[in-house]
Amino acid sequence: MLLDTCESRLTIHLSCTNLRNMDFIGRSDPFALLFLDPTGILPRRRALAASSAATSLPPPLPDPIPPPETRTGRSGAYQGRDPRWNKVGTTETINNSLNVAWATSFEINYFFERAQKLAVDVFDRDVASQSDADIHKHDYLGSAEVSVPALVRAPGQRKTLDLKIPGRPNQKCGQVTIIAENVSHSKQRIHFTPSLSSFSSGWAVNKGKGPYLTVTRPPAGTDTPSSNKITVWRSPAPATPSGPKSFNFAHLTHNYEKFCRCDDTVPLDFQVSYDKGGKHRIVASATASLKELEQSQGRLKLQQIQTGCFPSPSRTPLLHMKDRRMTEDDTFLDYIIGGCDISLVVAIDFTASNGDPSQRGTLHFFDSMEPNEYELAIRAVGDILAAYSSDQLFPAYGFGAKLPPDFHQPCHKFSLTGSPDPTCHTIDDVLNMYRQTLYNVRLSGPTHFAEIIRAAAEHANVEVTQNHQSYSILLIVTDGVISDMQSTLREIKLASMLPLSIVIIGVGDADFSDMVIIDGDDLDQERDIVQFVMFRQYRDTPEVLRSMVLEEIPGQLMQYMKQKGIKPNPPPTD
Incomplete structure (x- = not known):
């Protein structure tokens, strides 16, 4: 099961030019199907073939997934889509045209940590x-595919x-243009300043702390009153008195879509409660949509649920929702679309605890038909991050x-290329250098991280400005217990001031309790930049491995940029 960490959505628009004319009278009547491969995961044997090709080894056996049903039109055989592809939707048909721009658009969730792909038939x-x-x-006119990161x-x-x-490689079938737009309403944020007037606090003396304000709404598709409400906001602390019968709540700010599904007519319940022993007792409430709230100039009459909270029958308490305004949040996708470049630095553990590389079953054993855990981890994460590197x-x-x-002496940082320049030019090149290094070095130890983190910090220590945005990620793949913990913590603290994140994948079944320490959120550092994941928990689900390893990167990048006052740039035009 994939982890739902989506913070952005994309609207997809399709158009075609120079399509083939398949009609004897008039022109073709084109329509298109849009498909999404949500993970970008190749069938296992195809992935092995890609890995083997990089080392000039014979390809493995054909893909065991049976081919889908073949469907034939006059222009060729349409093979259909295998189960990896989810159908997003179908456009309308445009009659009698070989150059079309369909009005139908589609929305998809965008995930940085997944190798999503789109296909158009x-x-x-x-x-x-x-x-x-x-x-x-x-009649089948042709297909095209593109990765979402690209x-x-x-x-x-x-x-x-x-x-x-x-x-039919030489068949001229025309072109399809795919345009992605960042959905703006998913970035909108609503703001209010809530307060109470004519409200008695006497009820709280025996009943608990408060008052608190909670906002709930019905789930999607159920705008009628229901006990199955979704809590969308609760004041983080009790309201503070502003007068004899008046209280001010904390400023309310929330994602507009999550607050009311971007629909000002959705009924919202505003509940005033007191907390006793962790349980909130509702004492008064009101129901109104944002549209009704605007019509009432931000004033709602509260209905009494518990006696004693209204000062007198003649004075109805009011909930005031003032200063409504809308803003837009910057998202990780905004930075990517604006040209922020992602750089990857890879570090691999060659300590003796990995076992003899020539022995099957050890962590560095090389088998052309069965990538080891190091290769699988580098491939899973590297292929994603490579798509964001210019x-x-x-x-x-x-x-x-x-x-x-x-x-003679163990080295705690050395170039895999065998030269002072550690640069590899593709992820396949990284894997080739890794395999070659296994034949040229002797596994030793102990496991030190400090020099590797310092090297990555040197790569990341570039001037990031509004016009030149970049961010680096250090991927460490390791099997062992850290032997230089204090030095490592010191380097992490220094690195937390740079545009850098550190992701660590633990292979094998060693004791990784040290990784929990450096992945802790309470370390004395500028910001949390470390994420640790055990490979074997997700060996059979690489899409979940990637999600777990990379899920914190968008937040860490945005935190750094906001600390430096750097906003996303407008999308480049050329």
């Missing part, structure tokens, strides 16, 4: 039905791709080995 409509069961009755990094968040038909340069280090020619 285009058809010439020949029958009334556009159902999946009848798709073979239409789309949001493209100028103008626009990609124009050639439509292709499998088995230069595709990845410094790669090792630590904990004795180096040639004398193999």
Whole structure:
């Protein structure tokens, strides 16, 4: 199961040019299907083939997933989509045109930590039905695919791709243009200043602390009164007295979509309560939508639920929701679309606790048909982060080995390339250098992190300005117990002042209790920059591994940028 950490949504728009004319009279009547691969995970044997290709090894056996049903139109065979692809929707049909811009748009959730992909299949409509069961009755015009990271990094968040038909590489099928827009309403934030007037605090003497204000609403699709309410906001502390019968609550600020689903007509319950032993007892309430609240000039008459909280029957207490305003939050996606570059630094553990690399079952054992845990971890995270790097340069280090020619002292930081420059040019290059290094060094120890973190800090120590935004991520893959804990903590503290995050993947089944220490949120540092994940908990679900490892990166990047007063830049136009 994937972790839902979505903070942004994208609207997808589709258009096509130079489509093939499949009609004898007039022109084609195009429509399109949009599909989403939510994880970007290749079937296992295809992933192995990609890994083998990088080392010139023979490819593994064909993909064991059975091919989908073949559906044939006059322009070629439409193979359908295998179960990885989720259908997002279908556009309308535009009649008699080879150049179309469909009005139908689609919304998808954007996840930084997933290798999401989009696919577009285009058809010439020949029958009334556009159902999946009848798709073979239409002429197939071609397909195109694009990764979501590549789309949001493209100028103008626009990609124009050639439509292709499998088995017909030379067939000219036209082009499809895919445009992504960051959904603005998911970034909107609503603000209020809540207060009470003509409200008695005498009830609280025997009944608990308060008053508190809680706002609830019905779940989506159930705007009628229901006991199944969703709590969307509660004042973090009791209201403070502002007069004999008046109280001021904390400022209310909340994501607009989560507050009312971006619908000003959704009924909201405003509940005044007192806390006794952790249980909130509601004493008065009012119900109104944001539209009704605006019509009442931000004043709501409270209905008494518990006796004693109204000063007198002649004076009805009022809840005031003043100073309503809307703002927009900056999101991680805004920084990415604005050109913020993500850099990856890789560090690999070559200590002797990994076992003899020549022995099957040890952590560094190389098998062309079965990547080891180091390779799987680097591939899972590296492929995601590489999509956000503009230069595709990845410094790669090792630590904990004795180096040639004398193999005398263990080295706690060395370049995997064998030269002073540790730069690799692709993730495949990182993996190749890792495999080559295994044959050139002797595994040793102990496990030291301090020098590796210091090296990553040097890469990250560039001037980040409003016009030149960048952020670095250090990926450490390790099997062992840290031997230089105090030095490591000192380097983490220094690194927390830089545009840098550290993600650590623990392979094998060693004692990783030290990692819990450096991943703690209560360390004395500028900000929390470390995330640790045990590989074996998610070995069979790489999409969850990536989500767990990378889920804190967007928040850490935004925290750094906000501390420096750096806003997202407008999207580049070229």
